[in-house]
Amino acid sequence: MPSSSRGSSPAAAEAAGERGLVDRIRRRVPPAPASLIVGIGDDAAVVSPDRGTLQILTTDALVEGVHYDRRFSSPVEIGHKALAVNISDVASMGGAARFALLSLMLPDRTSTDEIDGILDGLLTLAADARIHLAGGNITRSPGPLVLDVTLIGSVRPRKILTRAGGRPGDALYVTGQIGAAAAGLAWLREHPSAAPISGLRGNRPDDPELSECVERYCRPVPRARVGALLGRNRAASACMDLSDGLADAVTQVATSSGTGARIDASSLPLNRGASNWLASRGEDPVIASVAGGDDYELLFAVPRRTASRLSGVAREARGVPLTRIGELTADPAITLARNGRLEPLPAGFVHF
């Protein structure tokens, strides 16, 4: 088996062999917690969950050419994002992720430097989020590079946040800002790197506000803390992340809860750099921001009787803004209130 030490010249994954690649991953994973009984390298991983808790399970794949483009994102950013989108799913259930499985499908042309970059991005975020890589699978791909991450998290009974718990009259809140990732992706589509990105990151605009939008697209920060806080103190009745955009999330929470929804356009926390850039190109910043995907913010519903608990979440959210943007309604329509008129909320981002 060829040498595969970091800093070596790119060597094809094909030459490293499956076992060489597994060893490569194992060497980079930090020491295991006591609750990991069997880790990477056996037929399956074995974990010991906490007593009295439930397990949250989620899986989400990042597919080259569908979810990312090597001319937009570096291997480090791709590894980061593959884990981030899954952390966001667990946070939106009110839980905290504990263990990850990584299923890697590698084209023969993949270099070991690319694999190292992907692992760096994934494992750095895992360490921040206190998630341990417990196992996974590696195989060849005759097509795109695919990272399929499975997360196993825990949540206390009666503290799960589904999409279906909302009731008419519940206020709708969103974390952070919206529209940044959509603007960042639009900019990247116009300014792709000439070749796949091999360094830490790819092209960025000169404008610092727009550059932050591109960063938000390439390295989304999942709202793990806010999600866990919302679950713990039971302030919210329903929650979902904005992976496919705000309009999609509002529609899904309302439909699952058997309600409608009204969003107030003037209260939306639009990202300023994104709005300015979108407006300069003749686009409607409100519509582009609510329809655009890849903002890994959380949408959640808060009943009147638990509204006082939300201030506790806001205090511990470490500066992440929580903005009231509308409410769930008895009327089944899903609308955007804008300039004194109601219009249908535009459709969200669709993968198919």
Add this chain to the structure above:
Amino acid sequence: MPSSSRGSSPAAAEAAGERGLVDRIRRRVPPAPASLIVGIGDDAAVVSPDRGTLQILTTDALVEGVHYDRRFSSPVEIGHKALAVNISDVASMGGAARFALLSLMLPDRTSTDEIDGILDGLLTLAADARIHLAGGNITRSPGPLVLDVTLIGSVRPRKILTRAGGRPGDALYVTGQIGAAAAGLAWLREHPSAAPISGLRGNRPDDPELSECVERYCRPVPRARVGALLGRNRAASACMDLSDGLADAVTQVATSSGTGARIDASSLPLNRGASNWLASRGEDPVIASVAGGDDYELLFAVPRRTASRLSGVAREARGVPLTRIGELTADPAITLARNGRLEPLPAGFVHF
């Protein structure tokens, strides 16, 4: 969204939409057990594990063009196999799988009839194995069709079977027969269907014994019961499945256990139809059978002091033969004893 009812003419997955496809899966999944708190359709699944048990986690992908060929296998067989290979991994840890996540990556050309077939194969085996599909993910693929299955299983503490528990002197056993899948795959490579298979199954040879070999390749039967029995009564010190062949499994168990191994060629439970066909083509049936992958049998090590417990496993194994094929050795060499001579065990099947 277009109609996507079963029996309709093939409609592209693209037209059904992600939500249509999720609904399609949800309609086919049987009622959930009480331990499934949140199932398909939310950001993540939530399960309540048994008290006093550990969780086994495994993920394994089936990639078109790497692990299967649409001219060899029908959609039903592909769905069956994607779950079977994961059940085999959990069985080889001495556990029983409880919940599954399905991550589907679909080329735009995929018809809803193909998706139905895949689900039929997966859900029929899931029902047999008492596994509940708890969630997953669907996305487009610009390349091959990929099924990535994650299983979550339970096992009692101190009853886990890793690859690393073997000691010199432990007897090595294998379930069932070996070589059938390798012969079946070799036959299929010479007799591919003219087009992707849309019915229940593809080409089969006239010879019933060879036909069974092809069946073993297309619809492997994981040794779920034997694996769980071996874990429960602690007869075995180490265990692994033969997904990449017997030679690979022997090498991995011996290496992980810090031992060598000696396999006795005359005691190998070779599949008769496979051996006859391989011999008729001038191949060495022993070498082809130990090096060939896709036999989802179990290899396990049995210490002398627990040998008596093995008869209990054999009694409850419902006719699955358990054959002693050699032993782990203090000498680190991994050898095949044949005609009074020792030769190196040939290398196993390698994906890269």
